[in-house]
Amino acid sequence: MRRVLVAVLVAVGLTAGACGGGGSADPKxxxxxxxxYQVLPDPLTDTSGxxxxLVDDTHKPLTLVFFGYTHCPDICPMVMSSLASALTRLSDSDKSKVQVVFVTTDPSRDTPAVLRRYLDRYNKAFIGLTGPIDEISKIALPLAVYVAQGQKLPSGGYDLNTHSTQVTAIGADHRARVLWDMDTSSAQFASDIHTLLQKAS
Structure with a gap:
């Protein structure tokens, strides 16, 4: 299943232009x-310590990754709510094939326990990662998430700017070929996730 998803992500990249759709018979x-984009194997720390x-411990066909922080007043809650709502729109079969990972950009405040409490408000299955800010920035950079270019927070972490608030899809080959911007609705997330998984089956 994971191998097939690689081909699907490549096919989507060839047939669907940026924010575009495929043929008339295909869903938008x-x-x-x-x-x-390359995904680095360097480990961070999950909410269980x-x-x-993102390479060695992502075992589902599709992993969705978002970089943010728990004290974010607007964008992060909006994106996480959309992802949580999108999963409720999926069938149990589709839902079982998707992993959501939240990587903090404010590790001074976002301890594993803080991350767990925050993510449980959205979905108890969501994975939270923290670690040294330099390591987080290193992992984010190849995914075009510019942690160190955001506004620096008093805690030492970073508030992402509007160009680094995407949700990134990681395939079975540990490469990322699809992203969604922060304005993607839960219905749009659900539709795209279903399309990727359906073509992979």
């Missing part, structure tokens, strides 16, 4: 496709 695809790598 809302994500933005791009050349493959264990190492977690």
């Amino acid at each position: 695809f809302y994500g933005i496709t791009h050349d493959a 264990k190492p977690f790598s």
Whole structure:
């Protein structure tokens, strides 16, 4: 299943232009496709205090990654609410094939316990990651998430600017070829996720 999803993500990149759709018989695809981004294997720390790598510990066919912070007043709650709502629109089968990972950009305040409480408000299955800000920035950079270019917070973390608030899809080959901007609705997320998983089955 994971191998097939690689081909699907590549196919989407070839057939769906940025924010565009495929043929008339295909559902509209809302994500933005791009050349493959590298996903680094360097581990961070999950909410149980264990190492977690976006390469070695992502075992579902589709992993959705968002970089943000728990004290974010607007964009982060909006995106996380949209993702949580999108999963409720999926069938149990589709839902079981999707993993959502939230990586903090404010590790001084976002301890594993703080992240767990925050994510549980959206979905108890969501994974939260924290670690040294330099490591977070290193992992974010190849995904075109510019943590260190955002506004620096008093805690030492970073508030992402409007160009680094995307949700990134990681395929089975540990490459990212699809992203969604912060204005993507839960219905649009759900439609795209279903399209990717359906073509992979």
